[in-house]
Amino acid sequence: MVDIKDFEVETLGECRVDTPIESARFVEDDDHVMFHYCLKDLQAYFEAGQTPPYFEMAGPRRNIYFDPSKLKCGIVTCGGLCPGINDVIQAMVMELYYHYGVRSIFGFRYGFEGLAPKYKHSPLELNPDVVTDIYLQGGTILGSSRGEQNVPEMVDTLERMNLGLLFAIGGDGTLRGAQAISQEIKRRNLKIGVIGIPKTIDNDISYVQNSFGFITAISEARTAIYTAHIEALGARNGIGLVKLMGRESGFIAAYATLANADVNLCLVPESPFSLEGLMAEIQNRLERRSHAVIVVAEGAGQEFFQATSETDASGNVRLGDIGVFLKEKINQHFKKIGVDITLKYIDPSYTIRSVRANPYDSYFCLTLGHQAAHAGMAGRTNMLVGYWNGQFTHMPISLAVSARKRIDPKGRLWNEVLASTGQPRTM
Known part of the structure; x- marks a missing residue:
């Protein structure tokens, strides 16, 4: 059985700031999304006297961790291109700017290179005017790159710029990088949140039902x-x-x-x-x-x-x-x-x-970007925003990168493929 402790999300501390959002369907910290959705799976935990594993539900909180008037945020996009990256960037900027009142949002250019001093990439200042129509474009206005960068140097950049939140949009490698950045932040006892947004056209991030662009x-x-x-x-x-x-x-x-x-x-x-x-x-x-x-x-x-x-x-x-x-x-x-x-x-x-995202992915990216902003403002860190059983969720990055999601050759999906094509199970 899955250990419920693996689903616990880190926080920077107690949320003591009243949210500036006046009207919303607020989520309480004890709102959860069950990992198992079959009754017999849940019963196995009940019979063993254990609580079934669950995700923390994503969404706006009544109390937040950061003072928006003093907060600086950064956004980085890494790895291969994928439909919908610009949609997510736009959604986060609009949510942070209009609903939370955050006025300092920076886009780091060309992936984690933008956080590495040796490349000398100047960050792009993001606001509603800059991102207003980017959802109509494929790719990412920030550029992207692959490859590891020096983690302490990247955290130096965050500390030097006095950033409180970093949003990392990317796949398995990006999430591992974000995890390493978060661990270095924790080692230095800094109060900087790191929020991952899973981006993989292959849809292979574990514990995430669908990733945008798929x-x-x-x-x-x-x-x-x-x-x-x-x-x-x-x-x-x-x-x-x-x-x-x-x-x-x-x-x-x-x-x-x-x-x-x-x-x-x-x-x-x-x-x-x-x-x-x-x-x-x-x-x-x-x-x-x-x-x-x-x-x-x-x-x-x-x-x-x-x-x-x-x-x-x-x-x-x-x-x-x-x-x-x-x-x-x-x-x-x-x-x-x-x-x-x-x-x-x-x-x-x-x-x-x-290509640009289709209408469904545009909607999905909009909601995903909003949930990422809510999670960051609520002081969550070293986590990503996922999607499970029709709900947006919070989950630790460590859980997402623990294994790659793959097709089960004996599962329902592959059986449907075999039925559709008429090909034999083995060739």
Whole structure:
């Protein structure tokens, strides 16, 4: 069973300042969101005489920790681009400025580089005029970067600028960086809050049901898959092959497959396959229907490549290009058996992650940004704003980075994929 202590969120101290927000649905500190939502899971805790684990509910508090008139805040965006980053920035600035009356908000340029003195990136002063239309743009107005920076030097910057809050928008690596910054702040006995906003197009942050940009990614992937299907239909023995993002977790590929009934094979990192089995399935499909559509996540089939110690700036192992690999192997296989095919390969990765958020993600980002501002003002730290069971939540960064969220090959999602494509459970 999950330990309830793992869900406890750090605070900077007692909240003694009356909130300037005049009208809101305030959340009390004893408002919680249950981690388990099945009755039998809850009963196991009750029978053991234990309290089931729960998240602290996100939302505005009646009493806050910081005096808004004296508070300075910073925002940083790190890692790869993702639809909705600008929406989150705008939401936080508007909430802090108009509802709390915070007038000093700085955007640090190019990720954690903006906090490192050696890069000499001047922070951007943020206010409603600066962020008014940024939700219409993809990417981030602050710029982004990958890679570690010197943690004590970054905290020196926060201390020198007299910042009370740092909001870090990013994925697993960013959250680990934010955690390290928070730990250094605590070591120095400073009163600076660090709030994470999970950003990962792969939707692979643990204990977070959905991350922003994920729904937009599925929607954009649908266009690429539709194109692959039309190309496959337009040729005898036509094959459309689409590679989507998903280094270790195949959620985009899985959900995009479920959103497109034309997909015949979905390949994800969590479900290994053999080339022989894959080729047999493609061959069977062509014999039955004369065309096939294949969706593959970028992290699938990495066992076919020689292991490497090379990493990118974020410390991620460099992947072999499974899309190009499969394109070559499929062409070689059908040439060997004397079957003419027409294969079209589509890799829309960067066109997907750089687009503006769709309406749902824009709404989601707006609420997420507001909740992050509320959490920071209430003195929470070393935590991120999550989403669970239809509610926004507070959770420790340590819990979020404890493991990567992945598809369960025996779970409901993957079973739905198998039912949709008709592919066998193992290949």
